[in-house]
Amino acid sequence: MHKQNIVIIDYGIGNTHSISNALSYLGYKKLKISDSEEHIKKADALILPGVGAYEEAVNNLRKRNLEGILNEEVLINKKPILGICVGMQMLAEGSEENGWHEGLKWMKGKVKKLELPEQYAVPQVGWNNITINNTEPMFSKVDNDSNFYFDHSYYFDCEEKVLAAWCNYGIKVTAAVQHENIFGVQFHPEKSQTNGLKFFRGFFNSIK
Amino acid sequence: MNHRVIARLDIKGPNLVKGIHLEGLRVMGKPEEFASYYNEAGADELLYMDVVASLYDRNSLKDIITRTAKEIFIPLTVGGGLRSIEDITEVLRYGADKVSLNTAAIKNPEIIRQASEAFGSSTIVIAIEAIKQNDGKYLCYTDNGREYTGIDAFEWAEKAQDLGAGELIVTSVDKEGTGEGFDIELTRKISDAVRIPVIAHGGPGKLEHFEEIIREGNADAVTVASMIHYDYVSKNKSQGEFKGEGNVTFINSGKEFGKINKAEIMDIKKYLSEKGIDCRYINE
Numbered sequence: 001m002h003k004q005n006i007v008i009i010d011y012g013i014g015n016t017h018s019i020s021n022a023l024s025y026l027g028y029k030k031l032k033i034s035d036s037e038e039h040i041k042k043a044d045a046l047i048l049p050g051v052g053a054y055e056e057a058v059n060n061l062r063k064r065n066l067e068g069i070l071n072e073e074v075l076i077n078k079k080p081i082l083g084i085c086v087g088m089q090m091l092a093e094g095s096e097e098n099g100w101h102e103g104l105k106w107m108k109g110k111v112k113k114l115e116l117p118e119q120y121a122v123p124q125v126g127w128n129n130i131t132i133n134n135t136e137p138m139f140s141k142v143d144n145d146s147n148f149y150f151d152h153s154y155y156f157d158c159e160e161k162v163l164a165a166w167c168n169y170g171i172k173v174t175a176a177v178q179h180e181n182i183f184g185v186q187f188h189p190e191k192s193q194t195n196g197l198k199f200f201r202g203f204f205n206s207i208k
Numbered sequence: 209m210n211h212r213v214i215a216r217l218d219i220k221g222p223n224l225v226k227g228i229h230l231e232g233l234r235v236m237g238k239p240e241e242f243a244s245y246y247n248e249a250g251a252d253e254l255l256y257m258d259v260v261a262s263l264y265d266r267n268s269l270k271d272i273i274t275r276t277a278k279e280i281f282i283p284l285t286v287g288g289g290l291r292s293i294e295d296i297t298e299v300l301r302y303g304a305d306k307v308s309l310n311t312a313a314i315k316n317p318e319i320i321r322q323a324s325e326a327f328g329s330s331t332i333v334i335a336i337e338a339i340k341q342n343d344g345k346y347l348c349y350t351d352n353g354r355e356y357t358g359i360d361a362f363e364w365a366e367k368a369q370d371l372g373a374g375e376l377i378v379t380s381v382d383k384e385g386t387g388e389g390f391d392i393e394l395t396r397k398i399s400d401a402v403r404i405p406v407i408a409h410g411g412p413g414k415l416e417h418f419e420e421i422i423r424e425g426n427a428d429a430v431t432v433a434s435m436i437h438y439d440y441v442s443k444n445k446s447q448g449e450f451k452g453e454g455n456v457t458f459i460n461s462g463k464e465f466g467k468i469n470k471a472e473i474m475d476i477k478k479y480l481s482e483k484g485i486d487c488r489y490i491n492e
Binding site: 015017019021022024025051052053056079085086120121122124125126127128129147148151152153188190191192193194196197 | 209210211212230247277278279280281283300301305325326327328329330331375403404405406428429454486488489490
């Protein structure tokens with residue numbers, strides 16, 4: 001059990017240690033935080049973290065020459081990848097955060113500012129319940145209407161067919177996307193206590 | 209959206225402490241024990257404040273953050289004595305998810321912009337410690353309410369938001385530790401002045417106070433310290449000896465503090481839910 005080689009992609013952005021703490025707690029021992037091509041190629045699954053500004057995130061990824069490597073591993077070799085928060089937003093065509101910035105373009109749709117009714121604070125910070133459209137594989141161990149921790153001002157306005165889960169925050173906010181081997185979540189499973197741990201376990205159990 | 213109930217732990221050296229008006233600190237126990245309990249008891253986040261920041265060694269804080277981050281998977285905010293981008297980088301590396309800044313931001317507001325650009329707005333929480341003046345104005349203070357700045361709390365809240373703060377923790381120094389209830393006027397005016405989430409801190413002594421501050425004060429989240437600490441201490445004998453740093457007479461005496469009702473975090477959440485305010489429950 002838990003023999004998968006998991007690589008958390010290190011591109012100088014994001015809370016890589018929080019994710020690694022949660023996975024270590026679950027017993028995933030073959031875990032690396034790395035930007036090495038060799039590690040990424042050997043991995044059974046990849047995690048693309050991300051916190052902060054979109055522009056800096058995509059620029060950093062490109063500076064480390066990771067875009068080409070990831071395109072090959074994900075699009076050609078069909079390696080499973082999970083984007084978290086800004087890491088999920090990078091799966092999109094691009095983001096409108098502080099001008100237009102191109103993403104990895106693995107999924108159709110743009111990242112847009114949360115335009116919400118007056119009474120909703122922006123960013124959305126806190127625990128929101130999600131409605132799950134697609135249980136397998138990400139939510140195989142998570143009940144519908146479970147709560148997860150969100151912290152974001154922008155959201156992925158994706159196509160309905162890739163929308164795996166959403167939450168209500170004045171508008172329908174994308175909580176999770178999936179297309180073939182590409183997965184992403186807007187919330188932070190590594191900070192979502194029991195539900196977050198169940199999420200990780202369900203997701204990685206699905207990977208052989 | 210669920211309203212957050214955040215467990216606040218004031219830390220002095222290796223100990224959890226609690227004061228009144230941010231002063232007169234009593235030692236309560238070991239922070240990690242309380243943190244672990246509050247995590248299981250339904251706290252939505254943890255907030256560690258190093259209340260004697262920079263005066264004592266920082267290694268205790270580092271150890272406390274590191275240990276917490278390995279076992280507790282809810283958001284952890286750390287504040288107190290963070291003066292520079294380097295200090296912020298350091299506590300984030302230990303395992304904090306967000307940082308709370310007060311003095312450093314008042315002295316150099318640009319640090320809010322720099323920090324939010326470097327780490328994301330979601331990581332930067334600005335703490336406002338306000339004291340109501342005789343003329344009705346609220347002014348910001350630093351160093352646990354000791355240092356006068358002359359800065360208007362409402363103007364500062366807006367400025368902090370514009371510079372990139374992701375959230376505000378608003379402390380009423382007048383109410384803090386008293387059990388008299390949150391400062392509704394202060395919280396309401398700040399909440400009206402900004403779009404970012406406002407976390408109310410300081411003053412709750414009974415369950416009604418939480419409903420008041422959310423409904424009338426328009427708080428997005430609340431912090432609680434004394435009520436849950438006294439509850440925990442009354443139910444658990446903390447392990448180990450307490451030495452140095454802080455007044456240990458209280459914890460050894462087993463006394464209770466009159467104006468503050470003891471409560472579990474879930475007591476607060478159940479109360480709020482009954483009043484129609486949504487809260488997160490841990491689903492098993």
